Amino acid sequence: MFLKHVFMLFFLVTLVASVDNSFIYNGFQSSHLNLDGIAELTSNGLLKLTNDTERAKGYAFYPNPIVFKNTSNESVSSFSTTFVFAIRPQYPPFSGQGIVFVLSPTKGLPNSLPSQYLGLFNDSNNGNSNNHVFGVELDTRQDLQFDDINDNHVGIDINYLKSANSTPAGYYNDHGQFRELSLSNGFPIQVWIDYDGVKKKIDVTLAPMSVGASNKPTQPLLSLTKDLSSILNNRMYVGFSSSTGLLVASHYILGWSFKVNGQAQNLEISELPKLTVFAEVKKSKFLTVGLPLILLSLLFMITLGVIYYIKRKMFAEILEDWEHEYGPHRFKFKDLYFATKGFREKGLLGVGGFGRVYKGVIPSSKLEVAVKRVSHESRQGMREFVSEIVSIGRLRHRNLVHLHGYCRRKSELLLVYDYMPNGSLDNYLYNQPKVRLNWSQRYRIIKGVASGVVYLHEEWEKVVIHRDIKASNVLLDSEFNARLGDFGLSRLYDHGADPHTTHLAGTIGYLAPEHIRTGKATKFSDMFSFGAFLLEVACGRRPISNVGENESVILVDCVFECWKRGDILEAKDVNLGTNYVSEEVELVLKLGLLCSHSEPLARPGMRQVVQYLERDIPLPDLPSLSLSSSGLTFGYQEYFEDFPLSYPSSMDKTMSHTSVSISDSLLSGGR
Structure with a gap:
């Protein structure tokens, strides 16, 4: 009796394993798929995921879970699938959304959204590692929200609608030549998806159904090396998800084959159900000629109306x-x-x-x-x-x-x-640029920015406080002339008026200490930013940079220490070599220290800076100005406790794009 029970248990385990290992549908006449949303099976055996319902979802999943993991080492086994699909837009060429082949922990995707979310995720769980969802999207809309490359692409999605890898839809012929393929042309297209459990590699291949199941292109369209062991659970459901938005399309699956630990069985193309075509009506001339012309004209007018409506919405x-x-x-x-x-x-x-x-x-x-x-x-x-x-x-x-x-x-x-064709100045100062700026170019850029700030502070009808003077906001034209840009944080007030307090805005390393204390942006706070700018151009270093996990170096402190030792030129950019005018470099470094003074009134005005740079007046001797390390402090350590500031993960690499968190939005608060 005991042996009989053991034998029965072994038989049942073997039966379940075989049932859940592979399947094939040459049409879905009696498939027993689990359907949800607006998905349905047509009378001739087509799986129709969506119809002309706006902002709706359609799902079809194989009813039983598939065992994906090798119980001995918990790695994901190799698997293979192939299917034939077709997308027929209601109003070509506006195709609406696409189809996703999906592996999910559940038989369906609850709480997901239609439209650009493709029925996979919603705005709160998109990108969540706990989703355990793998998908291959055949997308016919470009959604900038998810960094889509175009409106006709194939992407591999892992817990996220920002594809881990994507490419324009198409296939490679026998000669290795790429052929574009419209996903929404209305004709059947075959897809092959293969995961190699040993190489941890995903391959996606496409071809028109006319190529034939036995003529799968040898070169995949898209590949990604990724171990799916942490993504997939031991048991997963396999199926399809699709959705509609304002634009609708009918999404069809004609046939589907799947297998774990082996190659999916080829579909019998001749046995697949046919997509419906318009029936011919052979009666009177009115029905054969007049009525079609009327309907065509009506359809044309409706199409124009839809296009107009879509453009208005778009x-x-x-x-x-x-x-x-x-x-x-x-x-x-x-x-x-x-x-x-x-x-x-x-x-x-x-x-x-x-x-x-x-x-x-x-x-x-x-x-x-x-x-x-x-x-x-x-x-x-x-x-x-x-x-x-x-x-x-x-x-x-x-x-x-x-x-x-x-x-x-x-x-x-x-x-x-x-x-500006030559981009921003910081591209030529950091990260081993292809083109190095010599000292003559740098000095001309410094004088150009100074001239522009004089105009903002004194020469225009109003006073303009830039609030974000830094190398990344200095753009270079075709002749490498400087143009100060990005006025998104600028403030205007009348000449002679007292600037009012606003929310703190700017970039760490360029903010004057009194600006942090009071929230007031003034000419003096712009001068502090300009001082940091002078030092980064002359030294080729950012105002604050990381030297370890928990240690930062402040550039103005380094320059000050060199000045105290009597060799301020030691702080210059090593990439300048020997081709520079030492008097000019020394002048810029000292000016940078002077503008970085923690006392606003100790800083020179911008017109005075221009006179120094043009050598119209001599720069005063720094010791006579009572410079000290305390006088040059950035003030950040003292005031950080009062203001929530955001830091980059790698300050040395991304400081030029880091801003105070309480002004994260241009329009929040003080704007």
Whole structure:
């Protein structure tokens, strides 16, 4: 009897293992799949995940969990799957969302969202390592929120809709040539997904169904080396997820094969159900000729209406009555969208503390611009802020980046600047740049920035306090002339007026101690920032840099120590070599110390700095100014307890983009 029970137990375990190891569906006539959302099986055996319902989800999962892990070492076994899908948009070429092949701990994905979330995640769990979800997305929309590369791509998703790897959809023919493939062309496309449990490698391959199941391309479209052992649980459910947004499409699966520890069985292409086509009606001429023409005309008008509606939604902007007075300073989002080719990653110039910057060309004027996208959550003070932006747009100086205007749309503000072909100065000072600036170029840049700040402080109709003078905000034109830019934190007030207190804003290492204490941004606080800027240009080092896990070096202290030892030139950038004017380098270093004085009134004004740099007046002897290490302190250690500041994980690498956390948004609080 005991042996009989043992035999029965062995038989049941063997049966379960075999059932949950592989399956194949050449059509889904009697598949017993677990369906959820708007997913359904058609009468001819198609798995239809979605229909023309807006903002809906559709799921189909194999009903039994699959055992993925090797019980001996808890590693994920090799697995293979192949399926044929088709996406038919309701209004081509607007394709809506895509399909995801997914491995999930549950038979479905509860609390997930449709539209750009593809039915996988929601805004709170997207990117959570506890999801234990693996997916391969066949996406037909570009969502900048998830850094999608285009609107027709394949991506490997691991707990996150920002794909671990992605590539434009297509396949490689027998000659290794890449052929583009539209995922939403309405025709069947076959997909192969293979995971090698030994090499820990995922391969994704695509081809039109006409290629045939036995003619799988030899070169994968997309690969990723990733050990899935920490991602997948011992038992997982396999299936498909899809969703619709404002634009809808029907997502079909025609056949599906899956296997663990082996190659998935080839689909029988000839046995797969056929996608429906419009039936021919052979009756009167009205039915065969007139009615189709009427319907075609009607469809054409509806399509135009839909396109118009979509464009209106896509390019919708916030426009209030008071903005009409700003006229040419307000750009249409549509123009900026086309100028930047849809804000594609290829045109990304950089990522700063307050947003991403893209290169663009305004279609009407062919003007090259840099467009900065700034997210904001609050409209508090918006009218005053835009008024200042428009005012700053009237600034005209050869050493200032021209701010052409702005655009407001949904939850973001876009600022439009001149495009500077040689990028920002910090790219030529740090991280082993390809092009080294010699001293002559650096000195010309310093004098250019000083001239621009004189204009801001004294020569324009209002006083402009920049509040963020630093190397990363100094841009270089085609001749390496300096242009001070990024006026997102600037403050304006009338000549002779006392600047009012505002929320602290700026970058660690450039903030004057009195600015931290009072919150007031003044000409003196700009001079402190300029002093830090002088030292970083002359020394090729950031104002604060890490030398260990818990230790930082303050540049002004190092320069001060060299000055005390009687050899201030010891602090200069070693990359200057011997081709420099020692008197000029010494002048800049001493000026940097003078501008870094903790007492605001001890710092020179910017016009006086220009006179020093042009050698019109001699620089006073520093000892006569009672400089000391206490007089040069940044003041941060003393006041950090009163202000919550944010630090980068690697200050030496990212300091130029680190800002005080209480001004994380351009528009929060004091704006």
